[in-house]
Amino acid sequence: MYNVLEKLRTSSRLDAEDERIKNEGLVVILKELHDRLDRLVFEAYGWPADLTDEEVVARLVTLNQKRAEEEKKGTIRWLRPSYQISRARKPAEQQREMELVASAAKAQKPRFPTDEVARTAAVMSALAAAQSAVDAATVASTFQQGRRIEAQVKATLTSLARMGYASTRDGILFGLRRAA
Numbered sequence: 001m002y003n004v005l006e007k008l009r010t011s012s013r014l015d016a017e018d019e020r021i022k023n024e025g026l027v028v029i030l031k032e033l034h035d036r037l038d039r040l041v042f043e044a045y046g047w048p049a050d051l052t053d054e055e056v057v058a059r060l061v062t063l064n065q066k067r068a069e070e071e072k073k074g075t076i077r078w079l080r081p082s083y084q085i086s087r088a089r090k091p092a093e094q095q096r097e098m099e100l101v102a103s104a105a106k107a108q109k110p111r112f113p114t115d116e117v118a119r120t121a122a123v124m125s126a127l128a129a130a131q132s133a134v135d136a137a138t139v140a141s142t143f144q145q146g147r148r149i150e151a152q153v154k155a156t157l158t159s160l161a162r163m164g165y166a167s168t169r170d171g172i173l174f175g176l177r178r179a180a
Contacts, residue, residue, distance in 0.1 A: 022074065031151050045059070045063075045150070047059065052082055066101070073099070073103070074098050074099035074102040075099065109142060109143055109144045110122070110142075110143060110144065111143060111144050111145065112140075112143040112144070112145050112149045112152070112153075119152070120156055120159070122143070123139060123153060123156045123157060123160065124160065124165065124176065125165075126139045126142050127139070127157075127160075127166060127174060127176035128137070128174060128176050129142075130175070130176075131172060132175070133173035133175040134173065134174060134175070135173055135174070136150050136151075136153045136154035136157055136174075136180070137150055137176075139153045139157065140153045157174045160174070161174060164177060165177055
């Protein structure tokens with residue numbers, strides 16, 4: 001009986017040891033695959049192989065920002081065009097057309113001036129061009145900066161109303177005061 005129990009204990013320890021070796025072996029294989037993948041990615045990006053994790057993250061953030069800027073301008077870098085374009089339902093011709101429309105629209109919109117006097121003149125000009133009373137968001141959309149300048153446009157519209165150059169009933173919609 002003692003021999004049977006000893007064999008079971010020994011067998012259990014060996015099974016556990018075999019399992020440990022197997023598990024550690026898989027970790028080694030997984031590590032080798034990760035290292036290989038890292039080398040291939042570094043090679044694809046043209047990066048040195050000795051980058052720290054922080055440097056990799058910094059480079060990826062920078063690359064992401066560049067791609068986002070390109071996409072805002074209408075340039076999309078398709079990795080698999082035949083698959084991605086059909087999935088996005090944007091044929092190459094439509095993408096090129098979108099690029100042209102975006103660049104033409106941007107070229108037509110003036111930049112919002114940084115000088116207070118020029119800023120006031122620009123807002124008054126936008127009010128004069130409007131067919132009816134407009135809000136700050138509508139005026140801001142006539143400039144390249146768009147929504148980013150909405151608060152500044154609102155402040156200018158409010159000042160113009162206080163000085164009597166613009167009229168408003170609710171403080172939201174403004175119109176250029178016309179001479180009677």
